[in-house]
Amino acid sequence: MSPEQVAADWRKRFFRWAWLRVGVLWTIAYLLAWGVITLVVRGAIDADATWLWWGAAGVLPAWGWAGYWTRRQVPSKPTTMALLDRENQLGGMLMADSAVGREPWTERLGPIDCPRVTWQGKPGGFVLGLSLLFVLAAQWVPMPRASQASNALDVTRTLDWMQQQVEVLAQEQVWDNAEAEQTLAAMDRIHDQSDGDDPSKTWEALDHLAEQIDQASDEAVGLAQQRMEEAAGVEALSQALQEGLDSLAPDRLAEAMATLAELADAAAGEPSLDGMDLPHGLTEALEQAGQRQEAITLTPQMLDQLGEAMAQRQSQLQELLEALDAAGLGDIDPDRGGDWEPIDPTDLLVWLEGEGQCDGPGLLTACRSLRAGRGGIDDGPGHAEMIWKDPASREGVAFTPELLPQARLQDLLDARLLGTSRGAPEPIDGAQGSAGGALAETLTNGGSAAQKQVLPRHRGAVRRYFERETE
C-alpha cells in the first residue's frame, strides 16, 4: 500500500470517529433541547401532546449536519502525511513531494503503519443515555393540567370528584337532567375562572356547589330511608290484614285498610325513582280504602301483591342508598337504613285485635316506627308518639365569617415613617395615652416622678404604716 493510500485510509478512519463524536455531542444537545421544549409545550397547552414524538425525526438532520461539519475538520493530506511520517519515524521522507524523486527512498521504507484513531466515548455515551432518559421523562411524566391563565388555580381533582357525585345523583334520578347539567355547567365555569390570585372566590363557589350536592343527597337519603320504613310497614300491615280479614272488626279493618292505603301512597312517593308500578285494580282498591269505605275492597290476593311490591320497593331504595354511599353522598344513618327489624305481622295483628285504642294515627305510628325504643309498639311507660320530620335546613344557620380588626402591633409594623421633627413632641388632640402598665392612674407632681393615687380602702393601712412608733 502506497503512502498516499495509507493517508487516504487514515483520513477515512478519522472522519468516521470524528463524525461519531460530533454526532453524539449534537444529539445530546438536540435531545436536551427537545426535552425542554416538550416540557414547556406540555405544560403550556392542555391537549394531547403525542405529536411531540415527531421531534425524534430531528436527530437525522443533526447527524447529517454533523457529518458535513466533520468533513471540514478532517486533516489535510499534507498534514496526514506529516503525521504518518512522524508516527513511522521516517525523517521527513513522506513529507517530501512525490515530484522530487522520492521513489528510491520510499522503496527502502518498508510498510507504513497506519496509526489508530480512538475516541474516549464513554462519558459521551453516558450523557447521551441521560439525555435520552430526560426526553422520555419529559414525554411521559404526568403533568398537571395546564390552565390558560398562568396563575390558574388547579381545582381539577375537586371538580372531578364533584362531577362523579352529580352523575350519580342524575343516574339515581335524585336530580333531573336539567338540574344536573346546570350544575355541571357551573362547575365548568368555576374551572375556567379559577384564579390563583384570588383562590377564596373559587373555593367559595366550590363550597356552594358541594353544599347543594350534599343537601340534595341528604334529602334523598332521608326520604329513601323514610320510604323504606313505610314500605316495610305496608308490607307488615298487608300481611297482618291478610291473616286478619276474617277476624278483625269491620270498623277496625276499615281503619287498617285506610292506614294501609295512606302508607302505601307515602311509600310510593318521592324519591319515587322509577316509581311503583302497581296493578290498576290494586291502585283503585287502595284509593277506595283510603276513603274509609266500609266495603272491603282489598282482596287477599291484592294484599299479597301489595306486600310483594313493597318488598321490591325496599330493595330498590336500598340500592339507591348504596349507590349514594359509594359516591360519598348522604349521611346514611346505619340504625335507620341498615339492618333494622320490621314489625312482626303477627304482633301487629294481635295489637289490631286487642281492646286498646287502635285508631288511624296510632296505627300509622305503629307501622312507621318499627323498631323498639323508637316509639314502636311498647306498652310500657314512656310510650309516646315520636314524629320524624325532614332534616332542618341549614340556610341561615351557617357561620358568617367576620373580619376581625387587626392587632395594634400589626399597625406598628405597617407604619411608615413620614418625617422627623426636631421640636418637642406635642400631644395629639383626642389621643389617649397608655391605659395599662405600672404607671396607670399616676399623676405628675413636683418633686416626684409620679404620685400614686391611694384608693380609699387602702388609706387606713397607709396611715398606720407611717404613724407606727419607731423604736
Next chain:
Amino acid sequence: MHQPSHAPPQLLQPSDLEPVVELTAQVLADLDAALLGQAELHRLVLAGVLSRGHILLEGMPGVGKTVLIKTLSQLMSLKCNRVQFTPDLMPSDILGTTILQQSSDGQRRMSFEHGPIFTNILLADEINRASPKTQAAMLEAMQERRVTVGGETRHLADPFFVLASQNPIDLEGTYPLPEAQVDRFLFKLHVQQPDAGVLEQILDTRRRGEAQAPGSCVSEKRLRGLFGVMERVMLPPPVARYIARLVAASHPGCGEAPEVVKQYVTHGASPRGAIAMAESARALALLSGRPTVGFEDVNTVAPHVLNHRLILAYQARFDKVTAQEVVAGMLDAIDETGLKLPKGLQVESKGSS
C-alpha cells in the same frame, strides 16, 4: 538541458549520500575515540560545523572542551588558533593591528599584523572573561566573517568557526556575553561530566590525559563537498512550519505559546534562531543519512538552539526553572504536525499499544 527555474529541487539520491554518511561516520568515530563518553556532543558539534555555525561550549573545567575543538581542527585539516580570553585582552589582540615597520632599505611603512582570528577555527577559551569591548570586536567577524581594522575590511578564511568555551562557575570577574553576541552562536552545548565508567576507561587508555591522534583527515576539498551536500538536504514544508511555530511560540505574546513560556519567558528567539534550527536540523538529517529533515531532527537541535536565545523572567529564577526546561515544555506542548484533534479523539501508533 535547461531546466525551468520553478522545478522542485531533486532529492539527494542514495548514491550521493552514502559517501557522505561514511565520511561523517568516520569523523564521529575519531571524535568519540579522542574524547570518550561524549558521542551526542560530538554529533551536535559536527552538525554545527556542517551548518557553518559557531558553537558555545559550556562546561566545568577539565571535561574536554579544548580537546574536542583541537581534535576537530585536526580532523578537518583546518587551521586552528586558540585565544585565552582575559580581562585585559584587547580587540587588537584578536583582530590584529597595524604597525610601523622598517624595511631593510630603511623605508618605513604601515603593515597589518593579522590577529589570531584569521584562521579557520578560532578557539575562544573562557570567552566570558574578556571585556565587553573585546567581545564586541568579534560581532562582525562571527556574523559577516570579516573584520574592519583601520578603516580597511578584511575577509576571514572560509570556513570560519568560532568555538568558544565558558565556565559556568567561578563567575567573579567575568563579563556575561551580551544577547547580541550570544545570538550569533548556533548552539550552546553543555559538556556533561563523564560518568564513572567513562572515567575508568579514560584512566585505562590515556597516559597524562593525552588524546590519541585522529586516524583520518578530511581534506578541504572533501569538507567543501560536505557543505555542498548539505545544501541539498531538503527541508519539507511541514517541518519548516514546525520550526516557525516553535520559534514564534517562544515569545510569550504568541497565541500558540504554551503556559510555561507565558510564565517564565520575557523575550523569545530571533529569526536567526529559526534559521539556525533549520540549518542544524539539516545537518543532523545528513549525519543520519537522510535526504530530508524530520521532526525528530528539529526536536533534537531545538534545546541547543533555543536555550541561549530565551530571556527568562525573574519568576524563572525564583522557581529555579532553566531554559532547557522551558524548551522541553515547549516541545511537549506543541504538536509537530499542527494537527488539532478534537477533544476525546486520540491518535495511537500501533506500536504504542
